[in-house]
Amino acid sequence: MASSCNALTLELGEYYGDQKSISVLRIGDLVINQSGTRFFLPVDELNTYKRYLVSEEKIESTDFSPFYSSLSHVPTYAFIGDDLIQLAYDPDYLAGAGYSLGLQVLRNNELIFTYTVLPPNPASGPVRGLYVYENHWILEVADILIRDGVVLNEDSTANEIFSFHFLDGKPFYFYRQEKDIHLSYNEETLPITYQRIIHEPMCCSGGMVNMTLAHDALGFYALRDSNWYYVVISPKNN
Missing domain, CATH: 2.30.140 (Spermidine Synthase; Chain: A, domain 2)
Incomplete structure (x- = not known):
């Protein structure tokens, strides 16, 4: 460099x-x-x-690339040890505009998981990213989080799970239960809630309020008790 x-x-x-x-x-x-x-x-x-x-x-x-977002690069490769985990779309499942797509997870080129996702829009495809944490692969699609093939939304009481991100090497994400959005960090729920967080990728003028995903930090607009805030989250030692 x-x-x-x-x-x-x-x-x-x-x-x-x-x-x-x-x-x-x-x-x-x-x-x-x-x-x-x-x-x-x-x-x-x-x-x-x-x-x-x-x-x-x-x-x-x-x-x-069919994997894109106005928020940031969409990771589609990860390693568990020396095993390559990667994403692909099923070429036999692709359909026209407005139809669902077949998403595949492969481990060393062998199919290990399939999932049906919504079609892309101008601001983003349906995939938010592929990650690895403690020998587990983690896939985020729009408002859904999947770990080792288990849809965590279905395995919990969360209506939505979104914005998976690493902070100080530990997993962070948001999840909605009924009207409140909670923050999970290192598998613990933080003592704060919001009613809305702008997290869906947007383009054009809407992109001005897009969530910012940075190394060890993220920033976003959030609604709490009828007031809008711009919130920045990063590890305390940053």
């Missing part, structure tokens, strides 16, 4: 062909296997706003 005029540049070796460097706007979270032999690194390019996914094998454009 090099820096020039306060802009970072990602330098790529000859292995990646003609693409030698990328001026960096944003770098996503590095996903790497236990042996350190495989990795995936999302990169957004400065000025062009092009999106790339860099791996040990290649660099590919993700501008037209």
Whole structure:
């Protein structure tokens, strides 16, 4: 990584062909296997706003990926040890606009889970991200959280579960029970509730109030007792 005029540049070796460097706007979270032999690194390019996914094998454009969101990069690869967990859409299940899609979870290219999701919209696809925590794979789709194939909404009293995020390496998410939205951090419920949190990805002018997902932090607009607040959450030591 090099820096020039306060802009970072990602330098790529000859292995990646003609693409030698990328001026960096944003770098996503590095996903790497236990042996350190495989990795995936999302990169957004400065000025062009092009999106790339860099791996040990290649660099590919993700501008037209079916996994996208106006909030941030949508992670679709994760590792449990050296096992690769990844997402794909079932090509035999795809339908026209307004129809459901067949989502697949694969482990080392073997199908381990399927789920039906709603179609994409201009601001986002139905998938929010794929993650790994303590040897469990975790899939978030719109207002639904799935762990190792178990839909946690159905396994609890939560109507909605959304915005799964890591804070200080520990899992954080929101969940709705009846009229209140609760905050879960490291499997404990925090002592605060809201009635609404703007979390659905939006585009155009609506994108001005999108949730901000950052490394070890997130910011969002929330309604509590008829008052709107802008809330920033991060670990105490940050």
